[in-house]
Amino acid sequence: MRRRWPLIAFVTLLALVAAVAYIRNAPRQYRATALVSIDTKAETVLRATAETPDFNVQSANVDSQVEIMQSEELVRRLSQTIAQDPALVASLRPSGLTLQTVRAWLQPHSEADADPEQGLARMLQSQTSIKRVGLTHLIEISALTATPQTAAKLANAYADAFIQDQLRRREESARRTSEVLQARAGELQRDAQDAQNAVEQLKFAGSQQNENSAAARVRLQTLESTAQAYRDLHDRFLQRYVETWQQQFLSVPDAQLASRAFPPIAKAWPRELWILAAAFLIGLSAGSLLALARRRPRLPAAAPAPI
Missing domain, CATH: 3.30.1890 (Bacterial polysaccharide co-polymerase-like)
Incomplete structure (x- = not known):
């Protein structure tokens, strides 16, 4: 390595020159x-x-x-x-x-x-x-x-x-949710209306027949409870639908x-110090490898002459 230091210096200098040329011409x-x-x-x-x-x-x-x-x-x-x-x-x-x-x-x-x-x-x-x-x-x-x-x-x-x-x-998520809630609210409204119609029909039939039995009262209360449950569920779905509809505008x-x-x-690139430091290390390493590759092998020692 000491004998080949000019080669190492030359390769390192060559790498630095290439780095400087790149820095001057790089966009x-x-x-x-x-x-x-x-x-x-x-x-x-x-x-x-x-x-x-x-x-x-x-x-x-x-x-x-x-x-x-x-x-x-x-x-x-x-x-x-x-x-x-x-x-x-x-x-x-x-x-x-x-x-x-x-x-x-x-x-x-x-x-x-x-x-x-x-x-x-x-x-x-x-x-x-x-x-x-x-x-x-x-x-x-x-x-x-x-x-x-x-x-x-x-x-x-x-x-x-x-x-x-x-x-x-x-907005798309709120719109899809509001569409689903609107469809479900419509179904619940129809179910509530059907249940209310059943209640009115039962009341009308009972008044025509003067029916006042316990079974009729129980059936009437059941239908009224069902109709009320459908109305409450419809109101909750309708309230949720209005909230999600408003979220489209308040998202x-x-x-x-x-x-x-x-x-x-x-500028972000080229970075002069990084490029020069990398070029120096690359040149020094390449020069050292070349110096080691060009070293002369030692000749074996001559055998002593026989007496």
């Missing part, structure tokens, strides 16, 4: 971050009684929202919105040697690549990242693009798309925008 990329807060108590706003919060249930809810945010459906909805902004679409296309281009080269091409919407959705997935901030109720949305303005715009658009998707899901999404993304000041 600049900027990262913007938005924070979304998941309100796990939003569902209890319109409820009559509040439930005791469970930390495990709330934590699982936040993790579920992270997975929903990364779903293909939400990314495709976002891509339809992004497609209307040509400047933002242009900033998503990686140029030069970046992590995104290397990942694109390694991925096999398929027929889905010919679909522009599918291609835009893939670019969104490759240049955005979603993660939960520790054990909090905050979700971090990061966007990496070629300019600071488009990075902030993309992160905010992602957060807005997720919040609108949450609102749409809650509060679970997600709220805690902090909007702003254009970053410093």
